[in-house]
Amino acid sequence: MKMRSSLVCGLVLFASAGTAQVKHATDYASAEKKAKEYFPFVEEKALEVMKAGFNAGDGYREVWIRDYNTFIELAARVNKPEVLKExxxxxFRMQGDDGNIIDGFTPAEKIAKGETDFSYSKLEPRYAGHKNTVETDQETSLVQAVYKYIQLTGDKTILQEKIGDKSVAERLEYSMDFLMKNKFNSRYGLITGATTADWGDVQPEHGWGVDLDENTHPAIDIYDNAMFIVAMNNMMEMLPATRQKWTGIKSKVAANCRKYLWDKTKQKFIPHIYLKGSPFPAGFKENDIYYFGGTTVAIEAGLLSKQEVKLSLDEMVRRVKQAGAPSIGLTLYPPYPDGYFANKIMNPVYSYQNGGDWTWFGGRMIQQLIKYGYVKEAYEQILPMVKRVKDNNGFYEWYSVDNKPRGSGTFRGEAGVLYTAITMFEHLK
Incomplete structure (x- = not known):
């Protein structure tokens, strides 16, 4: 890495420009030095955690596609390509007859008698599948994960792999067609899901809250649509023959995200467009809430300009300070009031997806800051994330507003996004 030598040159060049610029460079060096002190520990711990398996963490038995998509780069460091591929x-073997993709799979022998919320496939008898149907990111997560696999291994033969009567390439498009046929709203030109807290998979209406039912309030949000855009970009690069089909769709979805979801006045994405009413009380000002995760994925999808990326970061930092939270992994702010979600895990405020701090998404924002050239800011914002890995000797699913570890330990999603971010820092010239 050549960062340190270029920084010295920068200080010499800045000398005649005034002390403000010198201070900026010094701040950069300080932020870089503090963050990098934790990098070796985090990398070593991440590799250790990844060697233990592919399930999301010690609180989960499933291998989830939305998680795997975020730690496949880390997994590639300790596994052979054929393991990643399998x-x-x-x-794909457990893909639904309508093209939908499951959330995750579990060894069939681990399913207890009486557990019914699982699907099975003749093409894959070893596993039971599960899907939280309130979300609309399973199909797009799989497309992105296959794309990353090819980028990591150079193995394009996976696309020709035959699964039943279809190739993987055909099944990828089949999954995206499922979204167009079942989740696309023609009025807004955007895909839909249930009402959830930003990228979350818990709806407010009742019970556990992960399945679509008669109580669901269908809605449109930025996270689902940004994931869709990223997946379409990946599809067209992997399968050039599909470019004619998806180019126009992607352009329209991107334009409609800006038209209907971006609040120009507040310079933020609105939480939801409701298609059949809101589940929340009349008068509730939901647009006061800032969605951190959906904004991050929107940046990845190319929906914001470089200036808007910086404004978004500044707003995240401002709201983190208001909340007294530890990092920009904060899910959203302000949180939904206590009792707005029937599932108790979302209450009280700052709990789980209702204002918990998730490095799983915060780390992705770090990656985008690096890509957009905000390297100093990336070092500053990653510091509390890598520090708590060392402080807690591991990775946790989320953190409380006072920075206490919560949820599943050995959370591979956190390990994966931090590992990838650190790798990006190390490859800076």
Missing amino acids: NLLVF
């Missing part, structure tokens, strides 16, 4: 192929 995990991806399981999702």
Whole structure:
């Protein structure tokens, strides 16, 4: 890495420009030095955690596609390509007859008698599948994960792999067609899901809250649509023959995200467009809430300009300070009031997806800051994330507003996004 030598040159060049610029460079060096002190520990711990398996963490038995998509780069460091490939192929073998993709798979022998919320496939008898149907990111997560697999390994033959009567390439498009046929709203030109807290998979209406039912309030949000855009970009690069089909759709979805979801006045994305009313009380000002995760994925999808990326970061930092939270992994702010979600895990405020701090998404924002050239800011914002890995000797699913570890330990999603971010820092010139 050549960062340090270029920084010295920068200080010499800045000398005649005034002390403000010198201070900026010094701040950069300080932020870089503090963050990098934790990098070796985090990298070593991430590799250690990844060697233990592909399930999301010690609180989960499933291999989830939305998680695997965020730690496949880390997994590639400790597994042979055929292992990565096999995990991806399981999702295709368990694809629904309508093209939908499951959330995750579990060894069938681990399913207890009486558990019914699982699907099975003749093409993959070893596993039971599960899907939280309130979300609309399973199909797009699999497309992205296959794309990353090819980028990591150079193995394009996975696309020709035959699964039943279809190739993986055909099944990828089949999954995207499922979204167009079942989740696309023609009025807004955007895909839909249930009402959830930003990228979350818990709806407010009742019970556990992960399945679509008669109580669901269908809605449109930025996270689902940004994931869709990223997936379409990946599809067109992997399968050039599909470019004519998806180019126009992607352009329209991107334009409609800006038209209907971006609040120009507040310079933020609105939480939801409701298609059949809101589940929340009349008068509730939901647009006061800032969605951190959906904004991050929107940046990845190319929906914001470089200036808007910086404004978004500044707003995240401002709201983190208001909340007294530890990092920009904060899910959203302000949180939904206590009792707005029937599932108790979302209450009280700052709990789980209702204002918990998730490095799983915060780390992705770090990656985008690096890509957009905000390297100093990336070092500053990653510091509390890598520090708590060392402080807690591991990775946790989320953190409380006072920075206490919560949820599943050995959370591979956190390990994966931090590992990838650190790798990006190390490859800076």
